[in-house]
Amino acid sequence: MGIVAKVGLKDFSRSAKILILTNLIYAFVMPVIDIFVASYIMRNSNDPSKVMLYQLAIYTGIPITFFINGYLLNKINIKRLFSIGMLLSGVSMVFMMSLKEINYFGLVSAGLIMGMSFGLYWSNRDYLVLATTTDKTRNFYYGLDTFFYTLTAVVVPIVIGWYLVNGNGSSNEGVNSGYKIVTAAVFIFTILASIVFHFGTYEKPKSEKFLYFKFHKLWSKMLQMALLKGLAQGFIVTAPAILMMKFFQSEGALGTAQSIGAIIAAVIMLILGKLSKPKHRLIIFSIGLIFFFLAALFNSIMFNATGVIIFIFLLLIARPILDIAYFPIQLKVIDLLSTIENRNEFAYILNHEFGLYVGRFIGAGTFLGIAYFGNVELALRYALLIIGVLQLISILIAKQLLQQQNNIENENSL
Numbered sequence: 001m002g003i004v005a006k007v008g009l010k011d012f013s014r015s016a017k018i019l020i021l022t023n024l025i026y027a028f029v030m031p032v033i034d035i036f037v038a039s040y041i042m043r044n045s046n047d048p049s050k051v052m053l054y055q056l057a058i059y060t061g062i063p064i065t066f067f068i069n070g071y072l073l074n075k076i077n078i079k080r081l082f083s084i085g086m087l088l089s090g091v092s093m094v095f096m097m098s099l100k101e102i103n104y105f106g107l108v109s110a111g112l113i114m115g116m117s118f119g120l121y122w123s124n125r126d127y128l129v130l131a132t133t134t135d136k137t138r139n140f141y142y143g144l145d146t147f148f149y150t151l152t153a154v155v156v157p158i159v160i161g162w163y164l165v166n167g168n169g170s171s172n173e174g175v176n177s178g179y180k181i182v183t184a185a186v187f188i189f190t191i192l193a194s195i196v197f198h199f200g201t202y203e204k205p206k207s208e209k210f211l212y213f214k215f216h217k218l219w220s221k222m223l224q225m226a227l228l229k230g231l232a233q234g235f236i237v238t239a240p241a242i243l244m245m246k247f248f249q250s251e252g253a254l255g256t257a258q259s260i261g262a263i264i265a266a267v268i269m270l271i272l273g274k275l276s277k278p279k280h281r282l283i284i285f286s287i288g289l290i291f292f293f294l295a296a297l298f299n300s301i302m303f304n305a306t307g308v309i310i311f312i313f314l315l316l317i318a319r320p321i322l323d324i325a326y327f328p329i330q331l332k333v334i335d336l337l338s339t340i341e342n343r344n345e346f347a348y349i350l351n352h353e354f355g356l357y358v359g360r361f362i363g364a365g366t367f368l369g370i371a372y373f374g375n376v377e378l379a380l381r382y383a384l385l386i387i388g389v390l391q392l393i394s395i396l397i398a399k400q401l402l403q404q405q406n407n408i409e410n411e412n413s414l
Contacts, residue, residue, distance in 0.1 A: 012141070016132035018200035020141070023125075024148040025193040026086055029186050031156040033089055033114070037096065038242065040179050045102040048242045048376050052364050053104065054111045059233075059360040061115015066123045066353040070210040070346055078124055078202055083194035085120025090187040092117060097180050119353075126349045128202055130331050138328040139276050146320040153316070154263050210347040216340060218408060219348070221401035222333050223355040228394045229326065230359020231366075231387045232292065243312075243380060247305045264317060278332070281325040282402055286395045288321035296388030303381050329398065333405060340408070363387055 012020070041051050072081055092114035099106040133141050164178040276284060295314035299307050334348040366386060370379035 011137050013132055015200040015202055016141075018197065019125075019128055019132060020144060020148075022193050022197040022200075023145055024152075025189060025196060026121075027149045027152040028156055028189050029086070029089060029193075030149060031153050032160065032182060032186055033093075037093065037114075040096065040176075041102055041107070042242060043175065047102075048380065049368060049371055050102060050104075050107055051242055052367050052371075054107045056361070056364045056368075057108045057111025058115040058118065059357060059364065061112040062119045062122070063353045063357040065116045065119025066350050067211075069120055069123045070350055073124075073204065073346070078128070078204060079198055079200075081120050082124040082128070083197060085117050085122075085124065086190040086193050087187075088113060088117035088120065090183065090190050093183040093186055097176075097183050123346075123349060123353065126331075127346055129327075130334060130345055130349075131203060133331075135278060135328070135332050135335065138331060139278065139281075139324065142324045142327050143271075143276070146323055150263075150316070150320055210344045210350055212343065212347050212351065215348075215351065216337050218333060218401065218404050219337060219351070221397055221404065222330060222352065224397050225326070225329075225394055225401065226352050226355030227359040227362075228391050228397070229322075230356040230361075231363040232391055233356065233360050233363065243299070243308045247308050264313075268317065268321065276324075278328065281329055282395075282398055284321055285325035285329070285398050288318050288325065289391055289394055291315075291318035291321065293388040293392060296384040300381050300385040329401070333401070336405060336408065 038051050038054075041054060042048070069081060092110050095113060096106070096110040099110075129138075129141065160182055164175050164182070291314050295311045295318060298314065299311040301307070302310070330352065334345055337343075338345045338348060363383075367379045367383040370383050
């Protein structure tokens with residue numbers, strides 16, 4: 001009954017534990033990047049379209065940096081690349097705070113720098129997780145990882161939100177000064193995470209070809225899931241901040257709403273990560289997508305302050321549930337196909353990122369298109385619902401993928 005149920009920290013190598021600790025420290029930075037950069041843009045421009053443009057710039061920088069990282073790994077130690085990725089998030093925020101006005105050039109530049117940060121961080125992190133974990137331990141790894149992330153999502157938003165509102169006066173200038181202090185704190189945490197990470201020992205990826213255009217038929221299913229996942233990412237990171245600033249106009253309320261939902265999500269993640277098995281991934285994934293759809297539905301139907309609170313609450317539960325199922329599915333497919341096709345694992349990580357980018361571009365484009373041809377309110381109300389409905393298709397695709405994966409494994413074992 002429960003080989004996977006008994007998985008614990010003892011099953012991780014020293015380097016895997018250091019990677020987990022590094023991600024825990026960096027988790028204090030992520031809520032700032034996800035929530036308060038968007039709220040800063042909203043506060044100083046009152047234009048949701050500018051928030052989406054910034055997000056599009058980020059999503060453009062990520063796949064480009066993934067591609068460049070493939071070449072850099074042949075020349076630069078992975079520790080340095082991973083650390084630079086974390087540090088660049090602070091650089092992007094400093095650049096944003098230095099802008100005298102929120103103009104398009106500044107938004108795109110800051111977004112591209114943040115995209116480079118994410119590109120270096122996630123491309124190397126994906127490889128490091130792949131190299132330091134096994135399929136047996138990945139549910140627990142991502143359960144633990146998302147537990148830490150949701151735990152920081154409890155503390156960070158409420159502390160920063162109320163600090164921004166009450167710490168420097170209620171004037172726009174006072175709140176902006178608070179944002180600069182928050183940016184300094186981000187730098188401190190990125191430096192600390194970088195120092196801790198260097199205590200681990202990680203093998204350099206093999207210097208092989210990593211750019212391919214033809215893959216095994218199983219990979220096409222994984223790319224379909226990536227595209228649909230990207231649809232939500234194109235809008236979902238900035239949606240809570242835009243909606244909260246629209247209906248509440250307060251970083252304090254935004255921080256409180258994030259924290260309450262995150263408390264429940266943190267407990268769910270720890271339990272799921274500890275007790276779930278690989279066979280439960282489809283069920284967990286489906287539940288996450290249903291919560292996501294319900295969040296979008298309540299926002300669309302109500303579209304008021306109460307609806308926003310319900311939306312954020314359900315979304316904070318949906319996102320980590322999706323991650324705890326999606327990432328182990330992805331890594332298991334990479335494990336399998338890299339052996340069958342005799343290719344570098346990074347080839348799949350890179351190609352997967354381009355699948356996400358197409359989805360992100362379509363998702364953000366859906367919002368901007370509705371805003372342009374209709375208005376911003378229509379986009380805030382219905383773009384997410386459209387994406388939520390489309391994402392339900394992922395349940396069927398995931399089921400087909402897992403069935404095909406099992407068939408391939410059975411054939412190879414004969």
